[in-house]
Amino acid sequence: MRSPKDFFAPLAVGAPAPLTQVPSRPSRVIHFFDPSNEKMAAKVPAMVGTVDVLLGNLEDAVKADRKEAARAGLVAIAKATDFGESTQLWTRINSLDSPWALDDLTTLVTEIGDTLDVVMVPKVQGPEDIHYVDRLLAQLEAKAGLTRPILVHAILETARGVANVEEIAGASPRMQGMSLGPADLAADRRMKTTRVGGGHPGYLVRQDPPTGVDDAVHASRATYQQDLWHYTIARMVDACAMHGIFPYYGPFGDIADVVACEDQFRNAFLLGCVGTWSLHPVQVEIAKRVFSPSPEDVAHARRVVEAMGDGTGAVMLDGKMEDDASLKQCQVMLELAERLAATDPVLAQAYAAQSPSSEGEGS
Numbered sequence: 575m576r577s578p579k580d581f582f583a584p585l586a587v588g589a590p591a592p593l594t595q596v597p598s599r600p601s602r603v604i605h606f607f608d609p610s611n612e613k614m615a616a617k618v619p620a621m622v623g624t625v626d627v628l629l630g631n632l633e634d635a636v637k638a639d640r641k642e643a644a645r646a647g648l649v650a651i652a653k654a655t656d657f658g659e660s661t662q663l664w665t666r667i668n669s670l671d672s673p674w675a676l677d678d679l680t681t682l683v684t685e686i687g688d689t690l691d692v693v694m695v696p697k698v699q700g701p702e703d704i705h706y707v708d709r710l711l712a713q714l715e716a717k718a719g720l721t722r723p724i725l726v727h728a729i730l731e732t733a734r735g736v737a738n739v740e741e742i743a744g745a746s747p748r749m750q751g752m753s754l755g756p757a758d759l760a761a762d763r764r765m766k767t768t769r770v771g772g773g774h775p776g777y778l779v780r781q782d783p784p785t786g787v788d789d790a791v792h793a794s795r796a797t798y799q800q801d802l803w804h805y806t807i808a809r810m811v812d813a814c815a816m817h818g819i820f821p822y823y824g825p826f827g828d829i830a831d832v833v834a835c836e837d838q839f840r841n842a843f844l845l846g847c848v849g850t851w852s853l854h855p856v857q858v859e860i861a862k863r864v865f866s867p868s869p870e871d872v873a874h875a876r877r878v879v880e881a882m883g884d885g886t887g888a889v890m891l892d893g894k895m896e897d898d899a900s901l902k903q904c905q906v907m908l909e910l911a912e913r914l915a916a917t918d919p920v921l922a923q924a925y926a927a928q929s930p931s932s933e934g935e936g937s
């Protein structure tokens with residue numbers, strides 16, 4: 575066991591000092607691209623500034639005989655692209671039990687470590703996986719002379735990973751956050767689904783039978799589809815909040831079903847996630863919209879803050895009781911809105927249009 579005193583000491587001589595707090599840069603949309611796919615890769619420079627994170631994916635969805643090409647493609651893109659202030663560059667390396675993970679980390683950190691913000695590690699089983707990556711990153715950072723530590727993001731996509739979620743979240747000061755990986759998790763749990771995220775029409779509850787009705791009425795009782803991912807997302811959110819890191823929904827594979835995609839993203843947002851993955855350009859705007867507080871919610875939060883004065887006691891607003899606890903929820907909403915508005919002028923304008931000082935303007 576490491577002593578808490580050692581936690582913030584570099585794990586290799588010459589490696590940058592670990593961060594004591596995770597930088598809270600906007601990460602509503604983590605956009606996946608395959609750097610070995612020339613058509614997709616060509617679109618990356620134009621996406622800078624339109625997404626919070628561009629993620630060069632090296633793992634699943636990249637064919638085995640394209641792994642080296644994907645790695646080399648990511649290096650080339652990182653060297654040729656200016657990501658500016660509002661877009662981060664992340665990567666998803668191959669899993670630690672694959673023959674590619676070691677070369678992924680060695681090449682990326684030494685070649686483009688100064689551009690890379692976060693390394694996403696798939697199929698994390700427990701804190702030992704994070705400890706391995708932590709030490710290796712420190713050695714490579716020292717070798718490359720980096721001055722800023724690269725952060726680590728775990729994908730929660732194995733049953734053992736879910737069982738160890740708190741230990742994973744607290745395994746290293748490098749931990750930036752965690753994403754749900756519903757596709758691999760479903761397979762690992764031996765769930766009987768065949769999808770990448772989202773709900774399932776068979777997972778439902780049915781209205782109780784009314785007494786004294788015939789079989790036809792019995793059969794026509796209302797059913798309500800349930801959320802397969804509620805339990806895991808809620809556990810992940812608690813583990814992340816406890817350790818001061820960020821939780822995310824992961825992939826939604828039904829690209830054509832933009833309505834269900836928005837519902838899945840919104841469930842995650844309401845439960846506490848700060849962002850999600852986008853797999854296709856059509857999902858980018860959905861993610862940005864859902865993971866930004868609505869101007870109406872921001873306006874309501876401002877009213878509660880104003881009505882609560884010094885923040886203690888209870889008041890009535892629109893027939894509802896507000897107190898210290900609802901005030902704190904409103905403060906979470908406002909803090910997020912302010913952070914996003916600082917880098918998103920469209921949002922800043924939408925929030926300003928709802929502020930009390932703008933009421934009556936133009937009338």
Ligand SMILES: CC(=O)SCCNC(=O)CCNC(=O)[C@H](O)C(C)(C)COP(=O)(O)OP(=O)(O)OC[C@H]1O[C@@H](n2cnc3c(N)ncnc32)[C@H](O)[C@@H]1OP(=O)(O)O
Nearest residue numbers: 606607613614617631634635757758770825829853854855
């Ligand atoms: C379970 C998991 O691990 S999920 C994470 C791993 N999976 C991924 O990363 C998948 C990433 N996305 C993709 O591979 C693709 O979007 C697919 C396979 C889902 C669909 O691809 P296509 O059939 O080409 O989609 P479509 O024809 O609608 O593409 C329209 C355009 O958008 C481009 N495009 C598609 N996806 C992306 C993307 N992620 N980033 C940038 N551009 C993209 C296409 O190249 C195409 O360009 P064009 O108009 O110049 O021809």
Ligand SMILES: O=CC(=O)O
Nearest residue numbers: 731755756757758
């Ligand atoms: O990697 C993501 C998943 O759902 O599996």
Ligand SMILES: [Mg+2]
Nearest residue numbers: 634731755758
């Ligand atoms: Mg996966």
